[in-house]
Amino acid sequence: MRYALLLLLLAPGLALAQAEALENPGTTSAVQDRLYRMNHELSLGLGVLPADAFYKGYYAGVSYTYHFTDHFAWQVGRGAYSYNVKTGLRRQLERDFGVAPTASAFEDEVEWMVGSDIMFSPFYGKTAILNSKVIHFEAFLLGGATIFKLNRDGGFRPGANVGLGLRVFKSDTVSFRLDVANNVVFAGASRIINIPTIQLATALNFGATE
Amino acid sequence: MLRSRLAALSSAALLLLPVASRAAGNSPAPAKPPAATPAAPAANPGAPAPAPAANAGTPPAAPAPAEGQAAATKAEEPPPPPEKVDPKLFDEALSKYFDGNPRAAAGPLFAWLSATPKTDDNYAWGQYFLARSLIDLGLTHAGAVYLARIARERTNPNVLPRALEALKDLTDRPHDEVMIDEQVFAALDLGFLEQEAGAYVHYQQGLVDLRVGNERWANTHFAKLEEGSAEASRAKFALLVTRLKTVKEPSEELITDFLSLSKDEKLTREARNEAALAVARLRYERKEFTGALEAYALVQLPELDPGRATLYLEEAWTRYKLGELRASLGILTTLDAPSFRDEFLPEKYLLRALIFRDLCHYLPAKRAAKELTRRFADSLDAIAERDDLAQDLRLRRAAEAHGSTRRASRYKELLELESERLGRYAGSFGDRLQSHLTKLYALSLGEAERVYQARLTEAVRQEADTLLRAAEQVRLMEYEVGLKLYERVKKGSKVVLPAEEVLLKPEQVAFQFEGEYWNDELKSYRVRIESRCIEETP
Numbered sequence: 001m002r003y004a005l006l007l008l009l010l011a012p013g014l015a016l017a018q019a020e021a022l023e024n025p026g027t028t029s030a031v032q033d034r035l036y037r038m039n040h041e042l043s044l045g046l047g048v049l050p051a052d053a054f055y056k057g058y059y060a061g062v063s064y065t066y067h068f069t070d071h072f073a074w075q076v077g078r079g080a081y082s083y084n085v086k087t088g089l090r091r092q093l094e095r096d097f098g099v100a101p102t103a104s105a106f107e108d109e110v111e112w113m114v115g116s117d118i119m120f121s122p123f124y125g126k127t128a129i130l131n132s133k134v135i136h137f138e139a140f141l142l143g144g145a146t147i148f149k150l151n152r153d154g155g156f157r158p159g160a161n162v163g164l165g166l167r168v169f170k171s172d173t174v175s176f177r178l179d180v181a182n183n184v185v186f187a188g189a190s191r192i193i194n195i196p197t198i199q200l201a202t203a204l205n206f207g208a209t210e
Numbered sequence: 211m212l213r214s215r216l217a218a219l220s221s222a223a224l225l226l227l228p229v230a231s232r233a234a235g236n237s238p239a240p241a242k243p244p245a246a247t248p249a250a251p252a253a254n255p256g257a258p259a260p261a262p263a264a265n266a267g268t269p270p271a272a273p274a275p276a277e278g279q280a281a282a283t284k285a286e287e288p289p290p291p292p293e294k295v296d297p298k299l300f301d302e303a304l305s306k307y308f309d310g311n312p313r314a315a316a317g318p319l320f321a322w323l324s325a326t327p328k329t330d331d332n333y334a335w336g337q338y339f340l341a342r343s344l345i346d347l348g349l350t351h352a353g354a355v356y357l358a359r360i361a362r363e364r365t366n367p368n369v370l371p372r373a374l375e376a377l378k379d380l381t382d383r384p385h386d387e388v389m390i391d392e393q394v395f396a397a398l399d400l401g402f403l404e405q406e407a408g409a410y411v412h413y414q415q416g417l418v419d420l421r422v423g424n425e426r427w428a429n430t431h432f433a434k435l436e437e438g439s440a441e442a443s444r445a446k447f448a449l450l451v452t453r454l455k456t457v458k459e460p461s462e463e464l465i466t467d468f469l470s471l472s473k474d475e476k477l478t479r480e481a482r483n484e485a486a487l488a489v490a491r492l493r494y495e496r497k498e499f500t501g502a503l504e505a506y507a508l509v510q511l512p513e514l515d516p517g518r519a520t521l522y523l524e525e526a527w528t529r530y531k532l533g534e535l536r537a538s539l540g541i542l543t544t545l546d547a548p549s550f551r552d553e554f555l556p557e558k559y560l561l562r563a564l565i566f567r568d569l570c571h572y573l574p575a576k577r578a579a580k581e582l583t584r585r586f587a588d589s590l591d592a593i594a595e596r597d598d599l600a601q602d603l604r605l606r607r608a609a610e611a612h613g614s615t616r617r618a619s620r621y622k623e624l625l626e627l628e629s630e631r632l633g634r635y636a637g638s639f640g641d642r643l644q645s646h647l648t649k650l651y652a653l654s655l656g657e658a659e660r661v662y663q664a665r666l667t668e669a670v671r672q673e674a675d676t677l678l679r680a681a682e683q684v685r686l687m688e689y690e691v692g693l694k695l696y697e698r699v700k701k702g703s704k705v706v707l708p709a710e711e712v713l714l715k716p717e718q719v720a721f722q723f724e725g726e727y728w729n730d731e732l733k734s735y736r737v738r739i740e741s742r743c744i745e746e747t748p
Contacts, residue, residue: 025569025739026539026739027722027739028543028722028723028735029721029735029736030723030735031714031718031734031735032718032719033718033719034719069716124719126728128728132514133513134728
C-alpha cells in the first residue's frame with residue numbers, strides 16, 4: 001500500500017520529465033578551444049605583508065612555474081625580498097615606553113623568503129565587460145612550503161602555506177595574477193605565527209601551444 | 211537544393227560587385243578641407259574676379275535637378291530672377307568655410323553661383339566649396355549633386371580631381387548609383403586622372419562592362435590597373451564572380467583563384483570573406499564537404515561580431531551532409547540567437563526537422579517542421595490570398611536585407627534623414643538655397659521611392675518563392691515523420707548503439723548553454739543527443 005502511494009506520487013513527475021526529454025532532446029554546450037594555455041611561467045610581482053602590528057612589509061618577488069596541464073602546475077621556486085616599514089604603534093612603543101628594538105615581538109620581521117607550491121586550477125571562465133569585450137580568467141588554489149629569513153640571529157624558519165589566486169589573461173604570453181596566501185611559520189619550538197601575503201604579479205608565459 | 215545554392219551563389223556574386231566597388235577606400239575619408247585649395251582660386255591672379263552682378267543676365271545656375279532622374283515632370287514655377295550679389299561674396303564665403311563654418315558659407319556660395327555665369331573661372335570652385343559645405347553639414351546627397359555637375363561640366367581641370375576624389379569617398383555610403391557610378395565614373399572619359407582616382411575609374415568602368423556582359427571591354431579597363439594594387443585584386447574578384455555565372459561546372463582553377471583571393475590582404479575583409487564563401491559554395495556543389503568547411507573557416511569576423519546568418523546556415527547544411535548531425539544542430543542553435551531572430555531563414559526549420567528525423571526523434575522533428583508554418587503563417591496566408599506581398603512585414607524585411615533592394619532602401623533612408631536634417635538649416639541657408647534643396651530632396655526621394663518599390667516587388671516575390679518551397683518540403687517531412695511515428699517495431703529490433711563521440715578534447719573547454727547567447731560562442735555550439743533509431747534485424 002505504501003509503495004503504491006509512493007508510485008502514485010512519483011508518476012506525474014516522471015511522466016513530465018519524460019515528456020520534456022521527448023520534446024526537447026539533448027543538451028547544448030558551447031565547446032571552444034581553450035584560448036589561453038600556460039606552460040613555462042615567469043612571474044614578477046609586488047606584494048605586501050599586512051598582518052603584523054609592528055611593521056608592514058612591502059616585497060618584490062619573482063617565481064617560475066611549470067604547468068603540467070591546464071589544471072595542475074608546480075611553482076618550482078619563488079623568492080621575495082621584503083622592505084619593512086615600522087608602524088606607528090612600534091614607534092610609539094619604542095619612543096614612549098622604551099621597548100627595546102630587539103624585543104622578541106619585533107624579531108618576527110620577514111627579511112626574505114623562498115618557497116615552492118603546487119597549484120590546482122579548477123576554475124576557468126570568462127566575463128563580459130560592458131557587452132563589448134570578453135576577458136578570460138582562471139582561479140586556482142595553491143599550497144606549499146616556504147623558508148623565511150626573519151630579522152634575528154639564525155632567523156631561518158620553515159613554514160607551510162595555503163592560498164588562492166586569480167589570473168586574468170591579457171594575451172597568450174601575458175597575464176596578471178593576484179595571490180593571497182597564509183603562511184604558518186614555526187617561529188620557535190612551541191611558537192607558531194601566521195604571515196599572510198598578498199601579491200600582484202605580471203606573469204609571462206613561454207612555450208604555450210595553441 | 212543544389213539549384214537554390216547555385217542561384218544564391220550567383221546572386222550573391224552579382225550583388226557583391228557594387229559592394230566591392232563601394233569598399234574601394236579602405237576607410238571612408240572624412241570630409242577634409244583641402245589645404246591647398248584656398249590658394250587655388252586666389253593663386254590664379256589672372257583669373258577674372260567673380261562676375262559682377264551686371265553679368266547676371268547670363269543664365270543663372272539653374273537649380274540642380276535630381277541628376278539622372280526622370281521624376282521632375284510636373285510643371286514648376288519659374289525661378290525668381292537671381293539677386294545681384296557683391297563679387298566679394300565669393301571670397302567671404304570661402305573665408306567662412308575655411309574658418310570651419312560651412313553653415314554660414316553655404317547660403318552665400320549658392321547666392322554667388324546663382325548670379326555668376328558658368329563661364330566664370332571660379333564657378334567650378336564655387337560649386338566645389340558649396341558641395342563640401344553641404345557634405346560637412348551632413349547633406350551628402352546635395353553635395354554629391356554639385357560634385358557630379360563639376361565632373362560632367364569639366365570647366366576647371368584644377369577642381370575636377372578634387373571633386374572626383376570627394377565623389378569617390380561618397381560611394382562608401384548609400385548614394386545615388388545612377389548619378390555617381392553610372393553617369394560619372396562609368397560614363398565619362400577620365401583617363402587623364404592621377405593614379406589612385408584613375409585606377410578607381412578604370413575599375414568602375416570595367417565593372418559596368420562586366421555587368422552588361424562585355425568581359426573583353428572590361429579587361430581593357432582592368433589591364434590598365436597596376437599589377438598588385440587593391441583595384442587589381444578587386445577587378446580579379448569581379449571577373450571571377452562574373453565567370454561563375456557562365457560556367458556550368460566550376461573548374462578547380464576557378465576555385466583556386468577564389469581561394470587565393472580569400473587570402474589577398476589587399477582586398478577588404480568583406481571581399482576576402484566573399485571569396486572564401488564562394489570557395490565554400492563551389493566545393494559544396496562539388497560535394498567536397500570537408501573542403502567547404504575549411505573554406506568557411508577562412509571567413510574572418512571582427513571580434514565579437516555575430517557574423518552572417520546565411521553563413522551559419524550553409525555551414526550547418528555542410529555539416530549535415532558530412533553526417534555531423536550534432537554539430538549541425540548546434541549551429542541551428544546559433545541561428546536562434548537574438549542577433550538572427552529577424553532573419554528570414556525558412557530552411558532552418560527544415561534542416562532541424564531533418565536532423566531530428568535522422569536521429570529518430572520524431573516528435574521534435576514534427577514540431578520543428580510545424581514551426582515553419584506556424585512562424586510564417588501570416589506570410590503564407592498572404593501568398594495564398596494573393597495579397598500585396600510588399601505589405602507583408604516578414605517578406606519585406608527579408609527582401610530588404612540584401613542585394614539591390616537593400617541598397618535602394620538604405621539610400622531612401624539616407625535621403626529621408628537628410629531631408630529632415632535640411633529643416634534644421636532653414637534659418638542659416640536663406641530662402642533660395644533652402645527652397646532649392648527642399649525641391650532637390652523631394653525629387654530625389656520620389657525617384658528613390660520608385661526605384662525601391664520596383665526592386666522590392668521583385669525581391670519579395672523571390673522571397674515568397676523561397677518560403678513556398680520550404681513550406682512544401684516541410685509538409686512532406688511532416689507526412690513522412692507522421693508515418694514513422696506510428697510505425698510498428700518489429701520483433702528482434704534493437705537500439706542502434708551511438709557512435710563514439712569525443713565531445714571534449716583536453717585542450718577544449720565547455721560552457722553549458724542555458725539560453726544566454728554570447729557572441730564569442732556562436733560558432734561553438736554542440737548538441738549532445740542520442741540517436742533513438744532501432745536496427746531491424748532479420
